Amino acid sequence: xxxxxxxxxxxxxxxxxxxxxxxxxxxxxxxxxxxxxxxxxxxxxxxxxxxxxxxxxxxxxxxxxxxxxxxxxxxxxxxxxxxxxxxxxxxxxxxxxxxxxxxxxxxxxxxxxxxxxxxxxxxxxxxxxxxxxxxxxxxxxxxxxxxxxxxxxxxxxxxxxxxxxxxxxxxxxxxxxxxxxxxxxxxxxxxxxxxxxxxxxxxxxxxxxxxxxxxxxxxxxxxxxxxxxxxxxxxxxxxxxxxxxxxxxxxxxxxxxxxxxxxxxxxxxxxxxxxxxxxxxxxxxxxxxxxxxxxxxxxxxxxxxxxxxxxxxxxxxxxxxxxxxxxxxxxx
Amino acid sequence: xxxxxxxxxxxxxxxxxxxxxxxxxxxxxxxxxxxxxxxxxxxxxxxxxxxxxxxxxxxxxxxxxxxxxxxxxxxxxxxxxxxxxxxxxxxxxxxxxxxxxxxxxxxxxxxxxxxxxxxxxxxxxxxxxxxxxxxxxxxxxxxxxxxxxxxxxxxxxxxxxxxxxxxxxxxxxxxxxxxxxxxxxxxxxxxxxxxxxxxxxxxxxxxxxxxxxxxxxxxxxxxxxxxxxxxxxxxxxxxxxxxxxxxxxxxxxxxxxxxxxxxxxxxxxxxxxxxxxxxxxxxxxxxxxxxxxxxxxxxxxxxxxxxxxxxxxxxxxxxxxxxxxxxxxxxxxxxxxxxxxxxxxxxxxxxxxxxxxxxxxxxxxxxxxxxxxxxxxxxxxxxxxxxxxxxxxxxxxxxxxxxxxxxxxxxxxxxxxxxxxxxxxxxxx
Numbered sequence: 060x061x062x063x064x065x066x067x068x069x070x071x072x073x074x075x076x077x078x079x080x081x082x083x084x085x086x087x088x089x090x091x092x093x094x095x096x097x098x099x100x101x102x103x104x105x106x107x108x109x110x111x112x113x114x115x116x117x118x119x120x121x122x123x124x125x126x127x128x129x130x131x132x133x134x135x136x137x138x139x140x141x142x143x144x145x146x147x148x149x150x151x152x153x154x155x156x157x158x159x160x161x162x163x164x165x166x167x168x169x170x171x172x173x174x175x176x177x178x179x180x181x182x183x184x185x186x187x188x189x190x191x192x193x194x195x196x197x198x199x200x201x202x203x204x205x206x207x208x209x210x211x212x213x214x215x216x217x218x219x220x221x222x223x224x225x226x227x228x229x230x231x232x233x234x235x236x237x238x239x240x241x242x243x244x245x246x247x248x249x250x251x252x253x254x255x256x257x258x259x260x261x262x263x264x265x266x267x268x269x270x271x272x273x274x275x276x277x278x279x280x281x282x283x284x285x286x287x288x289x290x291x292x293x294x295x296x297x298x299x300x301x302x303x304x305x306x307x308x309x310x311x312x313x314x315x316x317x318x319x320x321x322x323x324x325x326x327x328x329x330x331x332x333x334x335x336x337x338x339x340x341x342x343x344x345x346x347x348x349x350x351x352x353x354x355x356x357x358x359x360x361x362x363x364x365x366x367x368x369x370x371x372x373x374x375x376x377x378x379x380x381x382x383x384x385x386x387x388x389x390x391x
Numbered sequence: 392x393x394x395x396x397x398x399x400x401x402x403x404x405x406x407x408x409x410x411x412x413x414x415x416x417x418x419x420x421x422x423x424x425x426x427x428x429x430x431x432x433x434x435x436x437x438x439x440x441x442x443x444x445x446x447x448x449x450x451x452x453x454x455x456x457x458x459x460x461x462x463x464x465x466x467x468x469x470x471x472x473x474x475x476x477x478x479x480x481x482x483x484x485x486x487x488x489x490x491x492x493x494x495x496x497x498x499x500x501x502x503x504x505x506x507x508x509x510x511x512x513x514x515x516x517x518x519x520x521x522x523x524x525x526x527x528x529x530x531x532x533x534x535x536x537x538x539x540x541x542x543x544x545x546x547x548x549x550x551x552x553x554x555x556x557x558x559x560x561x562x563x564x565x566x567x568x569x570x571x572x573x574x575x576x577x578x579x580x581x582x583x584x585x586x587x588x589x590x591x592x593x594x595x596x597x598x599x600x601x602x603x604x605x606x607x608x609x610x611x612x613x614x615x616x617x618x619x620x621x622x623x624x625x626x627x628x629x630x631x632x633x634x635x636x637x638x639x640x641x642x643x644x645x646x647x648x649x650x651x652x653x654x655x656x657x658x659x660x661x662x663x664x665x666x667x668x669x670x671x672x673x674x675x676x677x678x679x680x681x682x683x684x685x686x687x688x689x690x691x692x693x694x695x696x697x698x699x700x701x702x703x704x705x706x707x708x709x710x711x712x713x714x715x716x717x718x719x720x721x722x723x724x725x726x727x728x729x730x731x732x733x734x735x736x737x738x739x740x741x742x743x744x745x746x747x748x749x750x751x752x753x754x755x756x757x758x759x760x761x762x763x764x765x766x767x768x769x770x771x772x773x774x775x776x777x778x779x780x781x782x783x784x785x786x787x788x789x790x791x792x793x794x795x796x797x798x799x800x801x802x803x804x805x806x807x808x809x810x811x812x813x814x815x816x817x818x819x820x
Contacts, residue, residue, distance in 0.1 A: 061653065061728050062796040066663035086590070165706050185708035186592040187662030195706075208710070210592030210662075245592055272589030 067194040068187070079379050081193045081202040084211040085252035093220065093256055099374035100221050100367070106143055107369060116377045117146035120177045125167075126205070127153045127183040132341055132365060133205050133215070137180045140372035149176070164188075165195060172197050178376065179203070186210035186245075201379045203372075209243050215340055216249035218371040220257060222364050223295055226336050230257040234332075236289050238265040238321060239299030239348060242272050246340045247299055251280065265289035265321065269310040286321050293331040296358075297338045298323055298348045314347045323349035328358060336360045392434055392808055393417045395427070399439025399769060403446060404742035405758035414444055416765040419808035423761065439769050442802055445741045447479025447766030449748040449757045451646050452622060453697035453719060455512070456786075458499060459488025464699040464786040466500065470509035472719040472785035474812040477768035477801035478695075479510055480749065480756040481719075484569075485517040486544035492517035492528045494536035501537055509811050511766070513754055515569055518543040518557050524550060527557055531564050539752050540620070542569035545669060547604070549575045555611050562617035567753065571622045572604040572629065573670060581710045583656040583671040591662060593710055596671050598626045605629045609636045612643060620751050621645040623696055625670035627680030634689040644751045646692035647681050649725035650716055654678075654791070664705055664712040665791040668696075685743055686735050692748035693740075695722040699787020717787035720778065725792075727772060727799035737772070765808035774800040 072081040072088075085093070106114055122141040124134055134150065141148045153167060164183075171179070178201045181189050186208030193202040206212040220230075227233055235254055241247045241264050254262050255278070263281040264271065275282055283289030290296060305311050323337065337349070337358045345351050354361060394416040401424060402409050408424065415423040415431055422428045450473065456464035473481055483500070485491035491500070491514050504512035516533030518541040520526040530541055541561050548554045561568050577600035582588045584595025605621065609632060612619045624630055624645050633645045650668060655675050659666045666672055684690040698715025705712050718725075722744070730740050749757030756766060777796050780788045804812035 060731065060796075060798060061725070061792065063791050064794040066660060066665060066791075068661040068663055071661070163703065163706070164708075183708065185711050187664075187710070188708040190662045191664075191708045207708070208592055209594075242589075248590075248592055273584075274586045274589055277586075 068190040071190060071193045082213055082375050082379060083189045083193055083202065083204045085213045085216055085249050085256065088256065090256050090258070093217070093253060096217055096371065096374050096378065097221050097224055099378060100371040103370040103373040104367070106373070107366070112143050113145055114143065115145045117141065117144035117380055120146045120380060121175065122146045122148050122178045122180060122376070123171055123176045124148065124150045124180045125153060125171070125182075126151065127181070127188070128206070129154055130182055130205070133182065136365065136368040137205060137372055140369045140376060143369070144373055144377060164192070168192060168196060172200065176200065177380065180205050182206045184208055203375065203379070206245055209245050209248070211249045212245040213249045214368070214372055214375060215246050216253045217375065218364060218368040219250055219297065219338060219340070220253050221367045221371050222338060222360055223336070225367070226360060227294055230254070230259045232260055233294040234261040234263070234292055235259050235295040235297065236263040236265060236293045237297045237299065238286065238289065238323065240270045240301055240305060241266050241275070241299070242270045243302065243305070244299050250297065263289050263293070267311070267320070270305070286327060287330055290327060290330050293335055295336055295338065296323065296328070296331055300340060300342065301344060301347050314344070318347055322347065323353050325350070325352050325356065328353055338364060341365065393431060394435045394437060394805070394808065395433040396437045396439050396444055396767070396769065399442045399444035401444045401759065402738055402741050403759040404738050405446070405746035406760060408759065409738055414759065414767070416767070416805065416808045419765055421759050421761055421763050421765050424759065437769065437803055442769050442771050444767060444769050446745040446757050446759050447768050447804060447806065448477045448723065448744045449752065450478045450481040450697070450719065450722060451692050451694040451748040451751060453481045453483055453695055454699065455483050456699060457487065457503065458496070462701050463704070466503040466512065467507040467509070468784065468786045469697065469699060469719065470504060470507050470512065472783070474509040474804045474806065475784045475801065476720045477723050477770055477804050478719060479766035479768070479804060479806050480513065480754060481510055482513045482515060482539060482752055484542055484544040485515050486522060486546065490517050490522050491515065491538070492520050492522070492533070494532050497533060497536035497538055508806070510806060511756065513537070513539045513752060515540050515542045517541065518561070518568060519548065519553065522546040524548040524553055527560050530561055530566055534564055534566055538566070539754060540567040540569050542622070543571070545571050545573070547571070547573050547575040547578065551607065551611070554608070555615060558611055558615035558617040558619070562615050567618040567620055569620050569622050570608050572601050572608060572624070574600045574604050577603065581667060581671070581714070582659055583673045585656060585674060587656040587659055591659065591709070598628060598673070601626050601670060602628045602632065605632050609641065609643065613641060618642045623648050623651070623670055623694070624681065624684070624690065625651055625673050625677060627677045630680045630684040630689055634684065634687070637689060644692070645684070645690045646694050646748065646751070647685060647690050648696040649693055649718060649722050650696070651681055652678065652685065652693065652729060653725055658791070662709045663791070664707070664709045665789065667709055667712050667714045668716055669714040682729065682734050686739065691743065692751055693722070693726050693743045694748065695719050697785070699785050700789045701786070702788070705789050715789065717783070717785045717790045719785055720783055721790060721792050721797065723770060723801060724797035724799040731798060765805055767803070767805040768801060769803040770799060770801045772799050774798065776800050
């Protein structure tokens with residue numbers, strides 16, 4: 060018999076009492092935990108509307124936005140969330156600094172640890188980077204995954220869930236469709252985990268075979284290659300961003316053909332429920348994923364998503380730094 | 392030195408031997424089994440009571456990292472680890488720096504190995520110059536310098552025309568080609584393509600990355616009539632293809648790594664880079680087929696695919712780490728675990744570690760025949776032990792088994808009749 064010791068990256072994000080220690084992925088979090096985050100986020104929405112947009116929950120804490128990949132929206136909303144919680148915020152754009160000089164990821168972390176920071180918000184181009192960092196930082200530091208490679212973007216998924224709940228209510232009554240590059244999307248991966256954990260009525264994906272992982276059908280997800288069929292009677296339409304480099308990998312012939320087949324137009328949207336909402340994690344490629352009439356039209360909640368992002372990130376940051384005594388536990 | 396190894400269970404699959412007899416060693420060679428040669432008086436007795444005595448293990452693929460990557464390991468350090476693992480003969484691929492594509496590098500390897508004196512080291516020469524997959528290497532010169540075969544190691548030969556000609560040229564010189572079946576383009580990922588790669592967002596390596604090339608190379612082997620060996624099969628379908636070819640009478644063999652017989656892609660779990668290997672760990676179905684291939688003989692050798700790394704090579708997110716496991720010290724216990732699990736008999740398991748790989752390499756090793764070099768492994772098949780990283784002899788501590796508990800441990804290793812390893816709980820007079 061061989062007995063192999065457990066790895067350093069197993070079950071990292073919950074402490075021994077099932078409370079959030081890091082926020083790395085939606086996978087493995089319970090329904091109660093997700094609902095707890097959404098409920099907490101509700102209470103933070105109003106903070107942004109006050110004349111004094113601050114609560115003192117994280118006063119004296121230092122949060123480092125550690126971005127190894129460029130980002131505007133995610134970094135800014137994390138920064139605003141931290142500032143509205145009264146934390147001190149340090150923005151480090153590593154894409155243009157230390158690692159370019161040959162410093163390893165671990166060296167960068169050690170240096171920041173030496174500055175007594177409390178939380179790292181990390182974005183990195185490699186899948187699993189947030190897990191790796193959480194597995195190697197000092198005990199007092201928490202890690203929030205702001206997007207790791209093609210693996211996960213859990214705060215984006217939570218703000219999407221928040222948006223859906225605000226506009227549509229109970230998940231079990233909804234038909235949700237995700238359209239686009241599922242295969243390479245960390246957003247889609249996290250959304251799928253969240254939507255399944257929240258018992259979404261029907262979950263569909265729409266994409267050509269080249270942009271789909273092969274095993275979605277087994278998870279009870281309905282797979283479509285035709286947008287008109289996939290969108291029929293949907294309550295929520297989530298459009299994914301299409302990276303330009305997909306044209307090089309023999310995955311798609313052109314953005315033109317992609318838009319012809321999978322671009323969301325007003326005409327196609329008419330096949331969804333009359334009160335359907337349209338979402339997009341941004342930034343939008345107008346004329347590729349959707350036409351401007353849809354992006355700016357009455358069904359679009361894309362700008363609300365951005366605003367809710369701040370409240371959801373405030374909720375997650377404060378839950379990690381101030382764990383409740385009886386937090387909802389991990390999934391069984 | 393005249394040695395009597397007494398009280399052990401002697402297992403020598405090449406000669407169909409499995410008996411409790413004393414084994415006699417004289418002048419570096421096997422001098423007798425059961426009855427001593429005339430006039431034999433031992434200078435040393437090795438008490439093997441309760442232990443298994445078998446030929447020294449033959450490892451078909453171990454990277455020693457020298458020359459070029461001495462921060463990961465040296466010929467001296469890695470052959471020392473081999474001796475500790477009961478391995479007396481090993482074959483190293485040509486992907487060193489510089490590449491083994493000139494006799495000078497072959498000579499350097501052989502000289503350093505001889506100097507270290509821990510194991511017989513047989514190098515493979517490069518199949519193409521610089522492993523670039525474009526121009527043939529000077530195979531005749533490499534053979535003359537002592538290479539037992541030619542290989543492009545883990546660098547795929549993309550150009551099918553070059554592969555065909557390389558096989559024909561190798562066949563001309565009676566050299567066996569060692570093929571790592573991986574498609575250059577389909578192989579651009581880091582884990583098996585399937586549910587795990589999809590869940591973790593890691594670029595997948597589909598089964599076809601292996602099977603397409605196995606199929607291509609089998610057809611070229613048939614055409615060129617070269618002797619060929621497939622290195623480290625990982626998929627069920629590839630085992631099938633090779634077994635079919637063997638049934639048709641093609642001169643092809645195959646091996647599998649010890650870790651592919653135990654682990655699967657689910658072990659990658661939460662981005663656990665200890666399991667980052669090439670070819671990738673695949674599914675349970677593949678593991679079953681690999682085990683069946685070993686049992687039925689389509690796969691004639693189990694190897695360590697030893698790849699020692701410095702700690703930093705594994706300190707990064709999964710895809711950014713270097714693939715490979717440090718495996719010399721766990722080859723025997725991982726194989727014995729298959730015996731314990733009832734997958735394979737002890738004799739067959741030892742055959743896959745001794746005569747099987749020796750025949751593939753075409754070297755005189757892996758037996759306890761009268762007059763053969765006294766390369767002997769004496770191990771305790773029931774011994775439970777913990778692989779403590781601090782006590783590993785390889786420079787590479789990169790193994791998921793570090794800190795793990797294993798069954799079966801080498802007690803003594805003899806190389807040409809000289810004791811090159813004696814375990815801590817051994818006593819010899």
